[in-house]
Amino acid sequence: MVQGAEARMKGNEAETVKVVVRCRPMNEQETANGYKRVVDMDVDRGVVEISNVKGAETDPKKTFTFDAVYDWNSKQLELYDETFRPLVDSVLNGFNGTIFAYGQTGTGKTYTMEGVRDDPEQRGVIPNSFEHIFNHIARSSNQQYLIRSSYLEIYQEEIRDLLGKDQKKRLELKERPDTGVYVKDLQQFVCKSVNEIQHVMTVGNQNRAVG
Known part of the structure; x- marks a missing residue:
């Protein structure tokens, strides 16, 4: 249910790597089988908590902290504007940038990266970055790309x-x-x-x- 996206910006002598985690909602099969959600996310603190359903209720949750986390209610454009737009802006300013999605099969990598191309609200990182780049070029008058x-x-x-x-x-x-x-x-x-x-x-x- 958890996927990670690594955004990298490189400029001057420094390199910054940001690790962002997004959790998809439980799917129909998981819900029908009565599975319990084992992942909790504190969006404000950037924390992911994982419960062991086979352990005792008093067992402590495993806690992991990231640069940002997005839960199952997150929107595609929200994710792009907050996490990826600054990276693409830095690329347009001449720096190198990489967006790298990582996760097991079925965690939502394709939806996050590609989404639904013909639906503006469900477009993923890649089509949003295409629009971002070419809109920037169209507005530029003193530079060539x-x-x-x-x-x-x-x-x-x-x-x-x-x-x-x-x-x-x-x-x-x-x-x-x-x-x-x-x-x-x-x-x-x-x-x-x-x-x-x-x-x-x-x-x-x-x-x-x-x-």
Whole structure:
């Protein structure tokens, strides 16, 4: 039920990593089976408490503290505005940024990251960031931006270009003194609008491994 998202900003000589936890609501099967919620969240303090349902009621809960936590009532745009918008703003100012979702199958990673594209209230982090970036570019008059997109998959320790014509080809991780770590022969596509970058994502999603 708990998933984690790591947001990273790098600028000057310092690097900041924020760890954010979001908990999904119990699903229909869990409710029908009479399961009890074992996760409690104190949103104001950024605390997650986990109960052991097999233990005694007097047993203390395990407590974990994070940079921010979002419970089962949290909204997609609320999460984006509070946690991810500052990171994307820093990228638009020239810094590096990474949003990394982590969690077991069924915890809601896809909903948080992608959501429902055609529903503004349920759009996830990725489509919201697309809108954010291109709206910023449209309002800018004294700067030029070049948006290039790539889409890769690391599956069973192999790297695959989800936008490549040969889906059987495996790519190699390389490193250069000037640019750092990169993936050799990974394709990049210039995108000039939200629709273009969404199309890139759609094509890549069709080639993803699911398992």
